Amino acid sequence: MMMRLMPKDWGGWLTFSGFLILTWAGLAYLLQFYGLDWKFAIYDVLLHLALLAVSTIVLENIFRFYRPQQGNKWLVVVIPLVLGVVGLFFGTWVLKWVFQNEDARQFWEFILPVRGLVMLVVLIFVSRMLIMGGRIMEQQALQEHETWLEKTAKEAELYHLRQQLQPHFLFNSLNSINAMLKSQPEKARAMILQLSDFLRQTVKKDHKLWGTIEEEMAYLQQYLEIEKVRFGHRLSVQVKVDPAAKDTQLPQLLVQPLIENAVKHGLYGMVEEVAIEVTANREGHYLAISVSNPFDSSQKNGKGTGFGLEGLKRRMFLIFGRHDLLQTQIAGDNFIVTLKIPQP
Template sequence: MLGYYQPKNEKMLFLLLLTIVLTLVVVFLAKYGLSYVFSREADYIEFLKFSLPYRALIVFLCLSWCALANILWYRVEEQSATQDRLLTAQNLAKEAELNKLRHQLQPHFLFNSLNSVYALTIVNPTEAGTMITKLAAFLRGTLKRDDEVWVNVAEEMEYIQLYLDIEKVRFSHRLNIDVQIEEDTLGLCLPGTLLQPIVENAIKFGLYNTSTAITIAMRVKLENKALVICVSNPYDLEMKASKGTGFGLSAIRRRLYLLFADSNLLQTETQNDNLYITTLKIPQKDDKNDTN
């Protein structure tokens, strides 16, 4: 009975009573059964009567141990099932938040691009048409890779190049891009659509309140089994930064934390030569596989 009875609330009093009843049943069945078999053995019958309390105690301890083992076994299985459900729920929640962040970044970029198209339609309709064409190609690429959590560096840089082409149309000669990518990094992986907000941030603050040409530099390399991407842009200490939501970099930090459980993979710093540098680190090999 205890093998099939699994109390969810550990009704110990009920189990104790059940164990006592089973002990009495086993002891008295054994007594009458042995008394019937050895009815002609007076000495053995006397031994049965004398040992009855000891046999009852032994049977009670055995059944109690079985009941306790049954409860412990059930609790272990219940906790294991609960832990599995919790992990599944956490993974689903993490995936849902990642998808939410990825889909939030796209309207964020689209909103800024449409503002630029609107401005160009007034001063340069031809360039506005070119920008719309490139924007359409960029968004088509976004839809094709929407379900890809991980992409290699070569694919991501093609995606970034489309974005840079759009920005080149927008800012013309004022924007120069210097990209250096080590060949051994082209096959490395990183979360998709992760670089665009960083580059957008660099262009936004690099070109703010200046009419001169600037250079946005990007370096992609491999350091200590991690993909390292550095994006630098000039900035003026005396100029106040333009107002913004700051959504891009904060969303990237959140996304990296969900993927790697590390809040230090995105770093920003300033240098004496008025350069603002954003450094992104993506763990590779076993570290990356653990996040999938």
Template sequence: MLLYGIFMFLEYGFSSYVPVIARYGIVGAQGFGLTAAWLFLSQWTLKHSFNNEAYAKFWNDTFYIRGLIGWILICDYSLINQFVKHLIKQDSFTEQEQHSLQLRKEAELFKLRQQLHPHFLFNSLNSINALIGKEPKQARVMVQQLSEFLRHTLKKEDNDLITIQEELDDLRIYLSIEQVRFGHRLTIEESIHADCLEAKIPPFLLQPLVENAIKYGLYGTTGQVNITINGTLANNQFTFVITNPYDPDAVNTKGTGFGLESVRRRLYLLFARNDLLTVINGTKELTAEDKTMKFFEASIKIPVVPKDAGSQI
């Protein structure tokens, strides 16, 4: 019972914060006091229990050795106990910190997602308003397409995984809305390898790139604009490349726009990498109607997971 009481004291003796240097001194002093109490109480108990002079002499001769061994054992136990407690606290702190970082990441991802939709929704509603008087049938079609697009996007989260086929289906709904807005001026050339359609990626990484291409390809111009979309799968990585021409005299090309920066930030939050989105500006040229039209190319590389993987990252 005496030893049990000593160990319980050592177990809960440091319930409040004590500086590290002072802690070692307290451990030594505490060990000395507990060892002394253990020695004298044990000596008194054993002598009265056995009442043997030979045993009493043996006890006296080994008194200091017993004390040293007891002090070392008690101090060792106390230090090990404090070290284990420190590890437990450190693990708890690390877990709380990771949980806090995860919550901040999810909040930022949600904010980025919410910032992407209002601009597109505003433009779509303006287009519907313009179509209602002139082409009411087209306006109804656009309302239905917009409703379907919003229904698909609102039920998905950033940490969900969807197949590339599902992402492309949502992208095609978006493009159908934009083609109603711009009519024959917008043409799309799409080349997506069939072997990558069942791979899984986070949602809403492709649409902002296409929206950026439409914005910088059609705004400020009156002619037809062709946007090419290419997708390939290699080394467990889906590469999605969008190329659009733009008129440098009609478009302010400084910066890459919020859409691309939001995608870059989302990729970093999801995969902890800054090299997954690259842009090339002005590397190709074509001449149309006595104008030099430059090309803007955005390339995104998305790590994919197998089709039999779970539904979340």
């Protein structure tokens, strides 16, 4: 990959043309000031600027396909030197051949060394700029590729995490349906229909997109209806959304793993009614969602820090790049998980 000096659009060509015209006028005035006739000065500058432009295009095409390495950096000087010598003598020969003026011929011979030095310096500068620009563009392309790889890897891991989280709930629901088929066939049928609707909504959702808190809570209600069929009167869930938080947004399918974790560690091992509380509040630039469930501290998994929460914590890090957005605490006999979502 090589940097391009020639403009790519009309705006660039207009700017480039204006610069050439100003350079042409300035150099022609300078030659006239040092004794060359205006007519000869104009043609002199026009011809040599054209030769310099051609040499620049040749350099650009050479270094576009071949960039000198550590052992042959001398080409950065030799190639411009060859182009400069060819352009210099060709331009002088054309001027002498077209204009048979003795004074002009003597003037061109007199400034030949100075003109040659100027052309060499300009072409070497162009060569260095092309090579350095090419390296910068290669580095940028490499960084863009690495960024794309990181983004793709994050998206793949996010998808993998979601695919890991969903089967836990699905397997539990299918086991419950199997258990109710003989004793409670109507409940089993209702649960199958609700599970079908829930999974259909899950498939439609895009893990890259954000949704409103109202949409997330509506999706959560579908999940809770299935859980209530499984656990009946034992499960009580209170959802409280602060009116100030209704305009907030969050990544889709983010709250359901919290509720699943609360159900798992709140109801399993207990026979009495279990109340789970879900609250959503606006706290500055964050949406804070808290899920509280009772737990038995004597149980081995009482704190509920299994795959569900760890997977959710990893997902939050992949989305926001932070480890402090999911917090857990114990208040009496309640286990509380708080999720803070930065607002876009």
